[in-house]
Amino acid sequence: MLRAVASGLTDVGLQRDHNEDSYAVLSEYDLFIVADGMGGHRAGDVASRMATESIADFFRTTAREDATWPFHFDTSLSEEENRLVAGIRVANRQIFERSLRSRDCAGMGTTVVGALFSRKKNRLYVGHVGDSRAYRIRGGVITQLTRDHSLFNDYIAAMPDLTEEQRAELPRNVITRALGMQDNVVVDLMNDDPQTGDVFLLCSDGLSGMLADEQILEIVESTVDVSEACRLLISRANENGGDDNITVLAIRFQEEEPLVDPLDAPTEPEGIPVYEAELPPASEQVTPTAPNTAPVPPSSPEES
Template identity: 45%
Template sequence: MTLELQAAVDAGRARSNNEDSVATDPETSLAVLADGMGGYNAGEVASNMATSFICTELGRWLREASAQAGDQDVRRAMDICVDNANRAIFNAANSNPQYAGMGTTLVVALFRDGRLLVGHVGDSRAYRLRAGRLQQITRDHSLLQEQIDAGLITPEQAAFSANKNLVTRAVGVEDTVLLETHQHDVQPGDVYLLCSDGLSDMLDDNTIAQILQSHESLETLCASLIEAANDAGGKDNISVILVRVGGGTTAAPRSWWPFRR
């Protein structure tokens, strides 16, 4: 299995600062995305702490232990790294008044041996495009999703709700956090998208699917997704990570990494 990765971040059209952050470790097939929250530049601090800490620490563990580690070991390593990042952000928020109340959403995607292990906190998402069909493979930790699950509103009504940005779970807000983790089989030709709500709030699933099938270049696809979200209003920061799965024998992933924020 070969992997091709591409990432991009954009401030959007309504905000001057960027509180999204992305990071990858191509050697270990790891991708991390976070969408920060908090006053001043606290959201930017929280998201950067989360992506940098998790990519560095989990990447180091994977390089040292991945060959012998089973899936349960990897899940536990993900939990521990996220818990440590959560405590670091929580402690920083409580020791510095400027960062009080800061936190971040999180999506962590790890590809290994024909499987994807994806963990998330909050309303940043992971999608899979397979054979032309786009499927959301994470479920938002948000008030809006709880209302949908309870039958109080329909998904169509949710698109116009004023409660879009109210998450029920975030990294760094409390002294503990629960990472929701699921495993998926990976097939050659799959394209996986990690994104912040700056993308998913602006574009519906059909539009995202059409864009993902419009070009061969992942760099062009990232740019097209961001351009479409901005054309639809660009009301928030927009971050995307794309991972395309190829066939053949196992090899080091190819990576194009234009910047990191």
């Protein structure tokens, strides 16, 4: 059975004065989340933090009791997919309602990418909204698992014959879907069956916008330590300019270490144990004497 070993890291970058990214690692649920907020008056960090906290709270609540879905249960999806989508949609509604109530939070929103691992099914479920990405690194190959919800991608889908020069003129970093924009949101889903040694990355565009996929692959394959991989990725993104907040969460899959049954533990070999006696100090040792071998005379009979 595989288990997920995960670590995350976030950095403000070199061009921003505060960090609007958030991430969460809930190892007890094998749940991993990255969010990249946006909005004036520092509301972006509020939105991203609300996203990670709302999804985490939803999972904690549904783990303690029967899941009460606030939305229709989609029978075409697995329970894990329904749970992940519901958590993201709950977060969306809370962010949207907060933006309506608070002038400082008006117009705030956030991207999100979340991954949920089922050990029993050995399957990783990924849901995302916006341009925060999920990657898989397997056998020396990096694969982008998510498709950015961006104006650039919409143009490319509508006009696939554009030349490279025309594509270079298209607007970048304009997202077409985010949490908090409306009272409901469509969550894109995908799933994958992890293999031993696979690394899955969740990241904000502060990483994917500063590093080519080949650079990400090279760094991740340089270490088996997921914490070190996150540190190296953020360091390289800053070396390349650090134009945005940078967040990365790395998940490595490895074999579960088998538990040793006490009844199966090795025991002492049968037989009588042999111990070496400890001699007393020389001053206390007794000098042996030769045995007395002289004949013993017969004793005289007792007088009556």
